[in-house]
Each structure stands twice: as C-alpha cells, then as structure tokens.
Amino acid sequence: MTREFDVSLITENIAEMCIEANHFLSEDMKEALYAAAEREDSPVGREILSQLKENLKIAGEDMIPICQDTGMAVLFMEIGQDVHLTGGDLEEAVNAGVKKGYTEGYLRKSVVSDPLIRENTGDNTPAVIHVRIVPGDKIKLTLAPKGFGSENMSRVFMLKPAQGVEGVKDAVLTAVKDAGPNACPPVVVGVGIGGDFEKAAILAKQALTREAGKNSELPHIAALEKELLDMVNETDIGPGGLGGNTTAFAVNINTYATHIAGLPVAVNICCHVNRHVTRII
C-alpha cells in the first residue's frame, strides 16, 4: 500500500521544529547540563553552568532563542519507500518550512547564498538535507540547527589502518583541544569512524543527534565512547574554556564499513546548545 503525503505537511512540521529546537533543548541535553552543574569542581565552571541553566529557563519562558546563532538548518530525512509525495518539490517544501520557521520564530538569518560573494539569503535557506530511503510508509524528520562557532572547530582525519584505535583517540583529543574555548564548551563530540571522506563527516553529524548519555549498541564502541569522554573531561578546558572537569557532556560515535586501506575519522563538535528535534509522520 502506498501512503500519500502532500509536501505542505513537511513544510508545516519543519517550521514548527525550527522554532522548537531553538528555544527548548531535548530532555537528554537538559539532564546532562543539570547533572554537570552538580558535579563540576571548578567554582568558575559551576558559575558558568548555573548561568547556562538560567539561560535555558529564560529562553523557554520568554521565547528568546537559547543562542543568537540559531544555526544552519541540517535535516536528516528518512522516507519510507511506500510513501508517495505529492503537491510539489520536496526540497522546496523543506526550504519553505525553514523560511517560515526562521521568519515567524524571530530566528537569526545566518546563511549566505555564495560562500565567496557572501550575500545573506535573508530567510536562512537553504537547509543542508540528508535523505535516506527506508522500508515502511512513514517519514522521519530530524532537524538539527547547527551553530558555526563549534562547526568551525570540526575536523576530518584520514588515518592509516595501522594507527588503529589509538589514532582515533588522538584525533578526537586533538580536535577537542584545538577547539578549546572557541566551541562554547561544554560540548557534545560527534565522531564518525569509517566509510569514506564524506560518509565519516555525515556519521559524525548524525551522532550529535543521538541522546546524550545513551551509548552505542556496539560494546567496543560504547567502551571507546566512555573512555574518550573521560579523556576529554581530563583536558581541563572546562565550561567556557575557563577550566573544570565538564568539557563535554557526551562523546557519541557512529561507525560504518570502510576500505582496506583507510580509517577515516570525522570529529563534529557541537556546543552545549546541541539542538535536535525528531518527528515521525
């Protein structure tokens, strides 16, 4: 059976999700922030975490975006292969939703149309869209508006297989240390291991949308996530980069098969405003 969807449904959902993501953090991120505020050792770090809690409260109550950088809209879309989309172009429908959300939600327009000419598009379009066709008759939308303070500190490393897991750890720590205070710590570290050059980067970005504190289902990867989180939190970068034991809330790793000659590792860093909203329609 084919299920028909009018693309205007996508537009409406995306618009609402843009506004929701920029004013309210998901429960897992909120819990991570509150838990960190309890166990942070540094007085300055504790003060910053308490101000971030206050910031989050004001954002939701007064409808002021959590951060002024309301991001570039990144969308992961899983479309069931039994879905038939009608009423227009899917990509245009997504961008119409971004435009509506960013305009009606008083969100910042942070996108320039050409990376060198740099004229603001005025409505935060276009989005960065990743589509996967999957079995079923539903559409799953995960919207993650991404700020660029932390995006700018992200890296791709093309390691050699011989560098192995130690090479992966070095890569993650290098990226986190180089980011230092610039990425607005505490951060969430999304890591993609495997695939090829661009697959690793997409895996890393998608890892950021996983619940903070929920480890990989693969035992060796879950162990690596825990070990890396401890290592990152021993760097003493701390909240605001001013020292402390809360440098990251989580290290989330996604993996994929790779080539016999390669070990790609992407590290996508996100600030504490790690926004992601998922809807299934």
Added chain:
Amino acid sequence: MEYRIDLPLTKEYAEKLRIGDKVIFTGTIFTARDAAHKRMDESLDKDGTLPFDIKGNIIYYMGPSPARPGRVIGSAGPTTASRMDKYTPRLLDLGMAGMIGKGKRTPEVLDAVVRNKAVYFAAIGGAGALLSKCIKSSEVIAYDDLGTEAVRKLYVEDFPCIVVADTAGGNLYDR
C-alpha cells in the same frame, strides 16, 4: 576581583584589571562581527573613517537574533573572536579600549592589547537569552544591509564579563 565599571573604560582603569577578574559593565558598547569588520577595514583604507568613534570604546562581537515586537533585541551572546583577529590590531592602534567575545586570539592581537593598554573580555558563549536581558537599548548605526551583522550601538546594564587578556600580557586561556 570583581569590578563594576561605568563605561567608557579608561586606560588607567584597564591597567588595574587582571585575567580572571569579573567585570560588570554599564554604558554604551558597539557591535561588529565578520562582515562589519571587513567594511570598517576597507573604509579605513579608503578615507580613514569609521562609522563610530573607536577611541575609548569597546566592540562586542555579536550578531543578535531579531527582536520580537515590543522588545529591545533578541538573543545576544558573544561570537568567536578569532575571526576578527585579522582586523583587530589596527583598531586597537586607533584607540579601541577593548573587545568582548569568546575564544582564543592570535599573538598579534595579544601584543596589540598590551601595546595599547586595552583589554579582551569574554562573555558566556551560548548564553544569548540571559545576556539579552542586560541590553536596554539597541540602535543600528551603520551597514543596515548586513542584517544581523550591522553595527549596533547598545546601552547595557550590569553586563557580565571575565578578563581573558590584560594589559600585562596575561592570557586566561593559557593554562
């Protein structure tokens, strides 16, 4: 130490401040980020002018989200300062008293801070809703076409910052 400072920030006062000090500003500051810095630099090349008097003033690296009706401003936290490093020594040499942003600076900027008895302050990254409450007025004074990147004159009350680079060459991020 903690200081409450009524702006403008004098050189004498700046010399007292040390890394790690908390300061709470009240007074006028100006916003500029990437595109505004580029334009100001081009304007200095062309005829030596700037859209406001840089001498003795502080630039806040910030591009706000739009204000909802009836409000002064939207979310208004600091952006990463290092993207302005290319332009900053020139502005400091023209008498800029300081900058508010977040993150590391180049040695060239830190040298210019010392040379000019200026200060680099950090505000809390990602606390734009909280910081917006300290902004009591906001007026676009130049480059309106740049949208969020336009130059704004802000009046702030009890705006909290931390000294991260001081007149003695200290750098709080160097630990």
